Amino acid sequence: STNRNAGNLTIYASVVNITGRIVADGTVTVEGTAGYGGNVGIWATTITANASGSITANGGSATHGTYGRGGAGGGVQLNATAITFTGSIQTNGGYGAWNNCNLGVNGDNGNGGVVNITATTVNVNKSLILVSQGTLGYCANGMPGTFYLNNTIDICASGELSTTCVVSLKRGVPPVTTINATNIIVQNGGSIEKNTQANYQLSINTTGNLTIDSGGVVGFRSSGLLGDDGLTTINITINATNVTILGGLYAY
Numbered sequence: 001s002t003n004r005n006a007g008n009l010t011i012y013a014s015v016v017n018i019t020g021r022i023v024a025d026g027t028v029t030v031e032g033t034a035g036y037g038g039n040v041g042i043w044a045t046t047i048t049a050n051a052s053g054s055i056t057a058n059g060g061s062a063t064h065g066t067y068g069r070g071g072a073g074g075g076v077q078l079n080a081t082a083i084t085f086t087g088s089i090q091t092n093g094g095y096g097a098w099n100n101c102n103l104g105v106n107g108d109n110g111n112g113g114v115v116n117i118t119a120t121t122v123n124v125n126k127s128l129i130l131v132s133q134g135t136l137g138y139c140a141n142g143m144p145g146t147f148y149l150n151n152t153i154d155i156c157a158s159g160e161l162s163t164t165c166v167v168s169l170k171r172g173v174p175p176v177t178t179i180n181a182t183n184i185i186v187q188n189g190g191s192i193e194k195n196t197q198a199n200y201q202l203s204i205n206t207t208g209n210l211t212i213d214s215g216g217v218v219g220f221r222s223s224g225l226l227g228d229d230g231l232t233t234i235n236i237t238i239n240a241t242n243v244t245i246l247g248g249l250y251a252y
Helices: none
Strands: 002-004 008-012 015-018 021-023 027-029 039-043 046-049 054-056 075-085 088-090 114-124 146-149 164-167 170-173 176-181 183-186 191-194 200-206 209-212 217-220 234-239 242-245 248-251
Touching (some): 146 170, 176 183, 191 200, 200 217, 234 248
Parallel strands (some): 015 046, 021 054, 039 075, 046 075, 114 146, 164 183, 170 191, 200 234
Antiparallel strands (some): 002 027
């Protein structure tokens, strides 16, 4: 089998305007473990991208019916004085083979990667920043990646932590994380999960409400497969005025 990890792409400029595609995706040929996503870094005074502009550093996906693991998503880092990015940024993990699960060998989904945006003035469409893990591999594992805005974890696909944060996408957080907010709504398909194989300590503090809609997930739920996480301790603490759980709050 042959896989190919993507490379690294770095741009230093005064002005960067993206209306096309920047691609650093992992690939797979014939069969086997797919390649990892690469790393894209842009340092400029001004970075702009319209709705057709995109950056992808996705992990490759194993070929259906073969033996292999999904590649992990890569990393995207944008640094500028002013950033206006209305297109998509993706560091999704690829999916593993679908026919059976042999952890570390076959069927593992790739973990999501990292997006880090740093700017004095920033306007991005957060609903198009995708850092999901692969979802179709037979092992049903994998962890979402993390989105940082000005070096702070941002779990919101829309809204802000200071007002009402809507989590409608999969977002990973580091092993020890505290989230302070006014209101948080985790919608169907949205999640706040761990982003690495380690002990997990998550604290969510809201001065208002925490709502987990049907299909939403907070915490961590093992796939139930021996050795799929290496986790020994899970601690989740929630402080809020009102907590409504229609979806899943998991600590196992």
